[in-house]
Amino acid sequence: MVEQSSGVHISGTSASVVDRLAEVLADVTSVERVPVDGHFFDDLGANSLVMAQFCARVRKIPDLPSASMKDIYRNPTIKSLAAALAVTDPAPAASSLASKPSAPPAAPTPVTLASRPTYVLCGTAQLLFFLTYSVVFGVVTARGYEWVATGSDLVDIYLRSLAFGGLGFLAMCVFPIAAKWILIGRWKPREFPVWGLTYLRFWLVKVLLHGNPMVLFIGNPLYVLYLRALGAHIGKGVTILSRTVPVCTDLITIGAGTVIRKDSFFVGYRAHAGRIQTGSVTLGREVFIGEKSVLDIDTAMGDRAQLGHSSALHRGQRVPDGERWHGSPAEPTEVDHVRVAPARCGTARRVWFGLGTLFQLFLLYIPLAVGGLYMLFSVVPALGSRLGPDSAGLTTGALLSDALLLSFVTFFGFVVLGLAALFTVPRLVARAIKPEKVYPLYGFHYALHLATARMTNIKFFAWLFGDSSFIVYYLRGLGYDLSKVEQTGSNFGTEVQHETPFLASIGSGTMVADGLSIANAEFSSTSFRVSRTTIGPHNFLGNNIVYPAGGRTGDNCLLATKVLIPLDGEIRHGVGLLGSPSFEIPRSVERDSRFDDLRTGDTLRTRLAAKNRYNLRSMAVMLFVRWLYTFALTLFALQSVELYGWLGHVVIALYLACTLAFTALYYVLLERCITSFRALRPKLCSIYDPYFWWHERLWKVPDHHLNIFNGTPFKTLIWRMTGARVGSRVFDDGCYMTERTLSTIGDGCTLNAGCKIQCHSQEDGTFKSDTTTLGAGCTLGVGAHVHYGVTMGDGAVLAVDSFLMKGEEVPPNARWGGNPAVDMPDASEQSCGIGPAAALPAPNGAAKTMS
Numbered sequence: 088m089v090e091q092s093s094g095v096h097i098s099g100t101s102a103s104v105v106d107r108l109a110e111v112l113a114d115v116t117s118v119e120r121v122p123v124d125g126h127f128f129d130d131l132g133a134n135s136l137v138m139a140q141f142c143a144r145v146r147k148i149p150d151l152p153s154a155s156m157k158d159i160y161r162n163p164t165i166k167s168l169a170a171a172l173a174v175t176d177p178a179p180a181a182s183s184l185a186s187k188p189s190a191p192p193a194a195p196t197p198v199t200l201a202s203r204p205t206y207v208l209c210g211t212a213q214l215l216f217f218l219t220y221s222v223v224f225g226v227v228t229a230r231g232y233e234w235v236a237t238g239s240d241l242v243d244i245y246l247r248s249l250a251f252g253g254l255g256f257l258a259m260c261v262f263p264i265a266a267k268w269i270l271i272g273r274w275k276p277r278e279f280p281v282w283g284l285t286y287l288r289f290w291l292v293k294v295l296l297h298g299n300p301m302v303l304f305i306g307n308p309l310y311v312l313y314l315r316a317l318g319a320h321i322g323k324g325v326t327i328l329s330r331t332v333p334v335c336t337d338l339i340t341i342g343a344g345t346v347i348r349k350d351s352f353f354v355g356y357r358a359h360a361g362r363i364q365t366g367s368v369t370l371g372r373e374v375f376i377g378e379k380s381v382l383d384i385d386t387a388m389g390d391r392a393q394l395g396h397s398s399a400l401h402r403g404q405r406v407p408d409g410e411r412w413h414g415s416p417a418e419p420t421e422v423d424h425v426r427v428a429p430a431r432c433g434t435a436r437r438v439w440f441g442l443g444t445l446f447q448l449f450l451l452y453i454p455l456a457v458g459g460l461y462m463l464f465s466v467v468p469a470l471g472s473r474l475g476p477d478s479a480g481l482t483t484g485a486l487l488s489d490a491l492l493l494s495f496v497t498f499f500g501f502v503v504l505g506l507a508a509l510f511t512v513p514r515l516v517a518r519a520i521k522p523e524k525v526y527p528l529y530g531f532h533y534a535l536h537l538a539t540a541r542m543t544n545i546k547f548f549a550w551l552f553g554d555s556s557f558i559v560y561y562l563r564g565l566g567y568d569l570s571k572v573e574q575t576g577s578n579f580g581t582e583v584q585h586e587t588p589f590l591a592s593i594g595s596g597t598m599v600a601d602g603l604s605i606a607n608a609e610f611s612s613t614s615f616r617v618s619r620t621t622i623g624p625h626n627f628l629g630n631n632i633v634y635p636a637g638g639r640t641g642d643n644c645l646l647a648t649k650v651l652i653p654l655d656g657e658i659r660h661g662v663g664l665l666g667s668p669s670f671e672i673p674r675s676v677e678r679d680s681r682f683d684d685l686r687t688g689d690t691l692r693t694r695l696a697a698k699n700r701y702n703l704r705s706m707a708v709m710l711f712v713r714w715l716y717t718f719a720l721t722l723f724a725l726q727s728v729e730l731y732g733w734l735g736h737v738v739i740a741l742y743l744a745c746t747l748a749f750t751a752l753y754y755v756l757l758e759r760c761i762t763s764f765r766a767l768r769p770k771l772c773s774i775y776d777p778y779f780w781w782h783e784r785l786w787k788v789p790d791h792h793l794n795i796f797n798g799t800p801f802k803t804l805i806w807r808m809t810g811a812r813v814g815s816r817v818f819d820d821g822c823y824m825t826e827r828t829l830s831t832i833g834d835g836c837t838l839n840a841g842c843k844i845q846c847h848s849q850e851d852g853t854f855k856s857d858t859t860t861l862g863a864g865c866t867l868g869v870g871a872h873v874h875y876g877v878t879m880g881d882g883a884v885l886a887v888d889s890f891l892m893k894g895e896e897v898p899p900n901a902r903w904g905g906n907p908a909v910d911m912p913d914a915s916e917q918s919c920g921i922g923p924a925a926a927l928p929a930p931n932g933a934a935k936t937m938s
Contacts, residue, residue: 107148386405415887509543527613568593570595595624713789758809820839
């Protein structure tokens with residue numbers, strides 16, 4: 088079955104391994120024989136999915152060394168693979184075995200599965216908390232509005248709006264802080280089961296912190312003061328740009344002068360095997376944390392240490408003073424990620440910037456919001472005529488007409504005026520910020536930069552235009568340099584962000600999937616600088632990629648999902664890059680090019696025109712359903728005002744509860760209607776196939792409201808309503824599934840915040856989808872990414888920020904991690920204070936276990 092090339096000498100033991108590996112590959116590829124020096128991709132025509140199946144088959148044979156996809160890409164022939172595996176996994180001698188027996192593998196962590204009554208009681212308590220909070224909010228809002236409405240003139244109304252809005256804002260900021268100290272006290276390293284009483288207190292604090300309006304001040308010195316009030320140990324001059332709010336704040340230590348870039352996780356807890364584990368995150372002075380990086384519990388970084396973009400510290404890892412690490416799990420590198428010179432930025436500058444923000448908030452935004460609400464009630468007849476119990480009320484026809492008019496003007500006015508503002512205001516603002524010039528933080532230019540970034544990253548418009556030809560015109564309107572566009576109809580997905588759109592250059596013919604973040608601003612603890620970021624022509628970028636200024640990729644590159652873009656070395660051309668740290672892989676394989684005939688000439692023009700027409704209809708349908716949703720909420724609001732006269736303050740609480748329930752059910756019904764209440768099936772097709780156009784429409788169903796249900800039993804209930812096969816008592820702290828009906832989640836699984844189950848892939852012009860199955864009791868770490876065609880056995884664990892590639896089969900009770908994920912049997916997943924993590928500093932005392 089093995090075809091050996093002439094002149095190749097293979098020793099006895101190696102020949103046996105080579106023969107058996109070749110037999111396995113021949114069986115997987117359904118051929119009679121496989122040449123031992125034949126290239127897997129170039130000569131044999133295999134692809135990554137086939138080779139993942141080959142690796143899974145090899146792992147099931149006890150006396151063969153285990154192979155990973157990284158081994159496959161680095162050793163792309165049977166002969167070289169066998170030689171590499173022989174070096175990394177040598178057979179021990181008999182004498183060695185006798186004197187030094189191998190250590191038994193670590194026992195799997197048992198999954199803690201709460202009883203059904205405990206599960207139901209926790210969900211009931213969470214619902215009651217939401218309803219109680221809604222009632223209190225309704226009473227306060229109603230009485231405050233009534234007091235504002237009694238103002239005698241415009242100045243009086245403004246002052247009353249300022250007083251009521253300001254006090255309300257302060258109360259919403261202070262209440263979560265007080266709740267944390269009352270319900271928790273100081274966080275300590277511990278673990279406790281989900282769904283119990285301790286978890287309920289944990290969840291209450293977490294929800295209040297996430298809903299705190301102080302998150303609006305991220306990137307502002309005020310946010311650091313807020314974290315200190317919650318118990319975090321934070322030094323002077325710290326800049327935090329990540330919107331991920333730390334929960335176990337007493338376990339967070341951040342030294343002076345540290346910079347944490349956006350979308351990074353340092354929350355101080357994780358969920359594992361049905362339990363919440365809390366642990367320390369310790370950062371020294373002048374530390375740098377890159378964008379989309381993850382710090383697991385019990386991790387530490389010394390003074391002046393750096394962690395690159397798209398990187399992770401696994402539990403127990405420690406970066407020594409002055410060292411630079413990157414990758415997942417992180418490893419040493421020579422790359423310097425702080426590339427901007429410092430500037431003068433002292434305490435006085437930070438104080439004035441914070442005070443200026445508060446003045447704007449209290450003197451402008453809050454009175455405008457509260458007073459604007461009063462003006463709305465005064466202008467709309469259906470509102471103004473129902474403000475008291477003596478109001479006569481309007482007819483049903485008048486109510487509907489007012490709701491139609493108000494919702495139509497509000498929704499489509501936002502669309503039209505929003506686009507006009509996006510295409511004009513940021514261009515005027517950006518003129519004040521010069522490329523490559525270093526500016527101090529917390530000044531006029533920094534405020535303009537934040538305003539530009541927030542305005543041009545509004546998700547609604549990327550959602551509307553993404554996955555269609557029209558996203559090109561939208562991005563150009565924002566300021567992107569897209570060279571000479573080679574229109575594909577899917578040049579960009581629906582999720583793309585940037586620091587500034589005016590310094591983003593994308594080469595001709597490049598296609599980008601969802602989750603691209605163009606990091607064209609660089610930060611230190613005192614300064615920032617915007618720089619042009621260029622992505623070369625004819626590239627394909629997968630999901631969840633950070634592309635920084637100075638990225639060393641050129642023309643015709645395939646940048647795989649969650650890849651770490653290299654910042655050193657030669658510029659790569661005509662290759663693929665995979666992993667973190669990244670390594671080279673083939674740019675394309677035969678399966679990815681089978682539809683190339685549809686991408687040129689008259690066929691392309693015909694198919695593209697048809698796709699554009701279909702995408703236009705999808706955009707029209709989605710605009711209609713979003714407006715219909717706005718109309719329904721407006722109608723509910725008007726009816727609530729009518730009921731206010733005799734139901735009183737309770738009506739506002741009922742409105743909030745009904746709005747949340749209606750939102751979830753409305754979009755579940757929309758998704759099920761698009762799929763005709765049928766499950767998706769695995770598919771391999773061109774992006775010019777009408778099936779793919781329909782699938783793009785399915786992706787546009789809004790789902791951001793699902794985050795409200797994180798950590799509650801209601802999240803899994805909604806997943807089941809969408810068609811996902813989800814077992815009982817699954818803990819979902821923020822997982823996202825792209826294709827629900829292709830996903831299967833076993834009983835008692837634990838899904839952490841930021842993890843993603845993606846049952847599809849789009850590489851160049853080819854779309855592929857398949858099922859993904861998680862067995863009972865599996866754990867997905869924070870920020871983990873699971874691809875299509877994956878099977879995880881019962882009790883398997885995927886570590887934080889890992890990328891489990893398509894087609895992988897994880898054995899039961901195995902521990903995998905890394906990007907790409909490989910078997911990590913020595914990974915420490917024990918309780919706090921056990922294993923490598925025990926060597927780390929524990930600022931809040933010894934570990935404590937609580938059941």
